Amino acid sequence: MPFIVLTVFFSVIHSWLAVYLARILQKVIDIALIGNMASFQKMLVLSIFYIVLLSFISFLYSLSSKKLVCLVTKGLRQRTFYGIFQRNAKAFHDVNTADYLSATTNDIKLIEENFLNPLLLVLQYLVMFIMTLKLLFEISPTIMLCLIGCIVVMILVPSILGNALQRRQETFSHQNSSFTQKLKDYFLGYEVIKSYQMEEKIKKEFEHENKRFTDTRFHVEQLLSLNEGVSEILAFLTQFSGMFIGAYLIIKGEITAGTLVALIQLSATFVSPVMIILQNIPKISGITPVIKRIDALIEYQEDLFGDKILSSFEDKINMEDVTFSYKENQPVLNGLNLSIHKNKKYAIVGKSGCGKSTLVKLLTGYYSDYQGKISYDDNNLMELKIQELNRMISTIHQSVYMFDESVRENICLYETYTEEELADALDKSGVTQFLGSLTDGISTLVGENGKNLSGGQKQRIAVARALIRKKPILILDEGTSAVDMQNAYDIEKSLLEVNDLTLITITHNMNYDILSLYDEILYMENGKVEEYGQIDELLSKKEKFYQFYHLKK
Numbered sequence: 292m293p294f295i296v297l298t299v300f301f302s303v304i305h306s307w308l309a310v311y312l313a314r315i316l317q318k319v320i321d322i323a324l325i326g327n328m329a330s331f332q333k334m335l336v337l338s339i340f341y342i343v344l345l346s347f348i349s350f351l352y353s354l355s356s357k358k359l360v361c362l363v364t365k366g367l368r369q370r371t372f373y374g375i376f377q378r379n380a381k382a383f384h385d386v387n388t389a390d391y392l393s394a395t396t397n398d399i400k401l402i403e404e405n406f407l408n409p410l411l412l413v414l415q416y417l418v419m420f421i422m423t424l425k426l427l428f429e430i431s432p433t434i435m436l437c438l439i440g441c442i443v444v445m446i447l448v449p450s451i452l453g454n455a456l457q458r459r460q461e462t463f464s465h466q467n468s469s470f471t472q473k474l475k476d477y478f479l480g481y482e483v484i485k486s487y488q489m490e491e492k493i494k495k496e497f498e499h500e501n502k503r504f505t506d507t508r509f510h511v512e513q514l515l516s517l518n519e520g521v522s523e524i525l526a527f528l529t530q531f532s533g534m535f536i537g538a539y540l541i542i543k544g545e546i547t548a549g550t551l552v553a554l555i556q557l558s559a560t561f562v563s564p565v566m567i568i569l570q571n572i573p574k575i576s577g578i579t580p581v582i583k584r585i586d587a588l589i590e591y592q593e594d595l596f597g598d599k600i601l602s603s604f605e606d607k608i609n610m611e612d613v614t615f616s617y618k619e620n621q622p623v624l625n626g627l628n629l630s631i632h633k634n635k636k637y638a639i640v641g642k643s644g645c646g647k648s649t650l651v652k653l654l655t656g657y658y659s660d661y662q663g664k665i666s667y668d669d670n671n672l673m674e675l676k677i678q679e680l681n682r683m684i685s686t687i688h689q690s691v692y693m694f695d696e697s698v699r700e701n702i703c704l705y706e707t708y709t710e711e712e713l714a715d716a717l718d719k720s721g722v723t724q725f726l727g728s729l730t731d732g733i734s735t736l737v738g739e740n741g742k743n744l745s746g747g748q749k750q751r752i753a754v755a756r757a758l759i760r761k762k763p764i765l766i767l768d769e770g771t772s773a774v775d776m777q778n779a780y781d782i783e784k785s786l787l788e789v790n791d792l793t794l795i796t797i798t799h800n801m802n803y804d805i806l807s808l809y810d811e812i813l814y815m816e817n818g819k820v821e822e823y824g825q826i827d828e829l830l831s832k833k834e835k836f837y838q839f840y841h842l843k844k
């Protein structure tokens with residue numbers, strides 16, 4: 292706020308001083324023509340002081356306006372970033388991450404260049420225009436009316452170009468994010484591109500994308516140049532009209548030479564604002580689609596779930612007759628029932644694609660458009676605040692994201708834990724076993740997305756990350772798939788030994804020794820839990836799980 296006030300204040304003062312320069316010129320010429328040396332010397336001193344003051348105010352205006360733009364873009368970036376993280380998991384994944392990157396970088400740059408800077412210019416020159424009108428009216432109302440007539444023609448140009456420019460800006464913004472999306476794909480797909488010799492194809496595709504990107508940008512620039520060119524010609528014409536009418540009035544003896552010079556100066560401060568305003572208005576109106584995009588990210592409101600806070604987990608999670616489909620009429624879960632009791636350990640098994648991960652996503656509030664009922668201790672999931680529910684649940688996925696930090700930071704995630712808590716998590720997760728092989732032990736930097744670690748090491752760090760938080764529910768979605776059999780057994784065994792932990796493991800690993808440690812195995816098929824119980828019970832039934840188990844073996 293203080294910078295808005297300062298910028299507006301300096302803008303007004305600067306414009307006022309720039310316009311009143313005409314009065315100084317008028318006086319200097321008139322004094323020179325009269326031949327009064329004393330007044331001339333006084334005017335010289337005054338003029339020098341005036342110019343110094345004008346330059347100083349111009350500097351202050353430039354400084355405060357730049358600071359204002361920096362603050363606004365910083366705030367916008369921050370609010371966009373917060374808005375993105377406000378999204379629930381589904382809403383977040385519905386949008387490509389390249390769009391988020393593009394919004395927080397390219398789009399905000401576009402807003403700076405095509406909205407904030409032009410808006411400040413328009414404000415500054417609008418003040419200049421109003422001051423000039425006032426002064427022109429004082430000096431010669433006739434010339435003022437003539438100049439206003441010329442301006443009406445100038446105003447028609449941007450109004451014709453504005454809509455076309457808006458459409459082209461929108462296309463450019465979309466092209467910008469699709470280009471970023473492609474680049475992201477190329478860099479993330481580096482390994483695949485190299486091992487399948489796709490470089491030539493990718494280069495061609497890149498050339499095509501790069502051309503499309505440059506062409507759409509040029510489309511926008513074309514219209515901006517047309518707008519600038521036409522406004523410039525009209526501006527010269529207007530200035531010349533002012534000068535010739537002034538000269539005509541001198542011949543008729545109606546004004547002095549000083550007044551003519553003042554009029555010439557005023558026609559400049561009359562035309563420049565109109566030109567600047569007209570050149571910038573299409574830019575400002577053209578940026579509307581980009582502002583709307585950013586606005587949609589900032590203003591995201593999650594209203595699908597409720598606000599009720601689940602402060603502890605005491606009894607059980609229930610799923611009653613739950614049906615869910617990604618595509619209409621193709622249910623992935625179909626009338627599913629199950630109960631997860633506090634501190635019990637569950638293994639969810641079933642063929643690939645039978646809906647195990649989907650079930651876990653529903654449990655953690657990823658999707659709200661399911662039928663049936665999911666409840667935590669008799670609280671309907673739809674009434675709960677998902678952000679708070681996630682304080683109760685840790686989920687470890689098959690692919691683990693690692694920040695480019697040390698092993699310790701990747702486990703603690705910038706929170707403080709005691710050395711005992713850390714040691715306990717390291718032991719139970721099996722991280723201790725490989726810490727010695729790392730150059731700096733727990734302080735070793737893991738590299739971008741943990742590139743210095745193996746898949747299994749990353750998974751063990753993820754387990755430590757979850758364990759140290761001591762949340763009452765832990766979901767392991769194939770969270771030990773990248774570690775060898777012995778290590779998977781050790782990790783799962785230590786998790787199974789944690790008494791005050793409800794464990795839900797999705798696994799493809801049909802190891803009898805591990806599976807027999809679970810309280811219940813939930814076998815899924817046809818979008819339902821078809822069989823459940825301890826491994827020996829299920830095997831002795833010799834039904835669906837039995838067949839699945841032996842097929843896997």
Ligand SMILES: Nc1ncnc2c1ncn2[C@@H]1O[C@H](COP(=O)(O)OP(=O)(O)OP(=O)(O)O)[C@@H](O)[C@H]1O
Nearest residue numbers: 617618623641642643644645646647648649650799
């Ligand atoms: N975001 C999605 N959009 C559309 N379909 C999806 C989506 N996620 C999963 N599916 C489909 O839903 C079905 C169940 O997927 P899910 O990931 O839950 O299976 P899963 O049992 O965990 O499989 P796997 O054992 O291979 O990990 C699959 O047919 C899958 O193609």
